[in-house]
Amino acid sequence: MAIFSVYVVNKAGGLIYQYDNYVPRTEVEKTFSFPLDLVLKIHDEKVIVSFGQRDGIRVGHALLSINGVDVNGKYTAEGKEIQEYLKDPANYPVSIKFGRQRLSSNEKLMLASMFHSLFAIGSQLSPEVGSSGIEMLETDMFKLHCFQTLTGIKFIVLADPRQSGIDALLRKIYEIYSDFALKNPFYSLEMPIRCELFDQNLKMALEIAEKAGTFGPGS
Amino acid sequence: MTVHNFYIFDRNGSCLHYSEWNRKKQAGISKDEEFKLMYGMLFSIRSFISKMSPLDMYPVCVCVGERERECVCVFSLTKLFRKDGFLAFQTSRYKLHYYETPTGIKLVMNTDLGVPNCRDTLQQIYSTLYVEYIVKNPLCVLGESLQSDLFNTKLDSFIRALPFFSVRAA
Numbered sequence: 001m002a003i004f005s006v007y008v009v010n011k012a013g014g015l016i017y018q019y020d021n022y023v024p025r026t027e028v029e030k031t032f033s034f035p036l037d038l039v040l041k042i043h044d045e046k047v048i049v050s051f052g053q054r055d056g057i058r059v060g061h062a063l064l065s066i067n068g069v070d071v072n073g074k075y076t077a078e079g080k081e082i083q084e085y086l087k088d089p090a091n092y093p094v095s096i097k098f099g100r101q102r103l104s105s106n107e108k109l110m111l112a113s114m115f116h117s118l119f120a121i122g123s124q125l126s127p128e129v130g131s132s133g134i135e136m137l138e139t140d141m142f143k144l145h146c147f148q149t150l151t152g153i154k155f156i157v158l159a160d161p162r163q164s165g166i167d168a169l170l171r172k173i174y175e176i177y178s179d180f181a182l183k184n185p186f187y188s189l190e191m192p193i194r195c196e197l198f199d200q201n202l203k204m205a206l207e208i209a210e211k212a213g214t215f216g217p218g219s
Numbered sequence: 220m221t222v223h224n225f226y227i228f229d230r231n232g233s234c235l236h237y238s239e240w241n242r243k244k245q246a247g248i249s250k251d252e253e254f255k256l257m258y259g260m261l262f263s264i265r266s267f268i269s270k271m272s273p274l275d276m277y278p279v280c281v282c283v284g285e286r287e288r289e290c291v292c293v294f295s296l297t298k299l300f301r302k303d304g305f306l307a308f309q310t311s312r313y314k315l316h317y318y319e320t321p322t323g324i325k326l327v328m329n330t331d332l333g334v335p336n337c338r339d340t341l342q343q344i345y346s347t348l349y350v351e352y353i354v355k356n357p358l359c360v361l362g363e364s365l366q367s368d369l370f371n372t373k374l375d376s377f378i379r380a381l382p383f384f385s386v387r388a389a
Binding site: 004005022023024026058060061100103107111114115117118121122123124125126127128129130131132133134135136137138139140141142144158 | 223224239241242243244246247253256257259260263264267268269270271272273274275304305306307308309310311312313315329331
């Protein structure tokens with residue numbers, strides 16, 4: 001159905017390229033009266049729903065804006081603490097928008113290196129001899145496919161569980177990487193990839209893969 | 220096709236049960252260390268997935284059939300479709316199947332690559348073996364390594380009877 005994003009991780013576990021191809025929008029705006037029927041808590045400097053799912057608002061969603069004005073971390077646009085603001089009945093009725101928090105670039109770096117070590121542990125805990133690391137990780141919402149080259153670069157693609165043809169796509173990305181990143185004289189190895197041709201060709205490959213990928217049983 | 224080994228963890232990370240059948244490679248560390256490493260890996264995978272997922276990952280229960288109206292049935296899993304994230308991963312040589320109950324019991328089974336999704340099998344192990352012979356046995360202290368011989372023999376015969384257990388079935 002869709003390819004969500006692409007990550008390229010170097011052999012030290014550093015993220016050298018990331019591209020979000022398709023980000024589903026999950027935002028819900030709703031008007032509340034006092035008292036609020038959700039339990040909010042502060043996590044990582046953000047206000048997160050911790051209990052009380054309703055009307056499309058889910059546990060884990062972050063508070064994005066109040067009365068149409070975007071919030072700034074755990075503070076409102078005027079600089080007041082959100083939790084204090086919501087405790088005051090005078091501010092009600094209030095319209096609040098909730099949604100899934102986007103990953104910041106720091107979080108993406110962290111997740112990439114996390115996968116790097118999970119990959120290694122997956123191979124260490126193998127009950128069979130000569131096992132590679134994690135090649136495919138399956139969840140209800142997406143499948144993560146990973147292809148490690150002989151030189152240790154990992155290409156990671158997040159896609160819909162029904163999307164097929166990911167193996168071919170991973171090899172195609174490797175080809176694009178060797179053609180447009182490695183042959184670029186201004187690209188230094190192991191460093192983040194900032195090459196326009198690489199970007200363009202990757203996007204093209206993703207488009208083709210999405211169109212060609214039939215929704216056959218299993219990918 | 221074959222089953223390599225099987226782990227049960229509780230929600231605090233202690234390994235309640237471990238058994239193995241056709242395991243060809245040991246991890247090269249003590250069993251205790253291996254359990255910790257395995258639990259740590261699963262724990263990290265869960266948090267990795269919940270952050271990485273482009274869609275909501277938290278348990279969403281969708282009741283089906285005649286139960287549609289009583290939506291408090293989070294614990295009767297048979298009729299529910301839970302979006303609880305991590306199902307399985309595979310490497311070039313083996314596949315790890317994962318199942319977690321809402322109480323935090325984690326069942327992990329390693330098989331070879333040909334085995335399809337084992338969620339039902341793992342859930343069956345939980346409901347017909349763990350609940351029957353451990354939870355319903357007052358002498359089994361919850362949260363400690365399982366000592367019941369009855370459970371061990373039942374589990375062993377259950378796994379051996381699985382259609383994908385024998386090496387030749389492939």
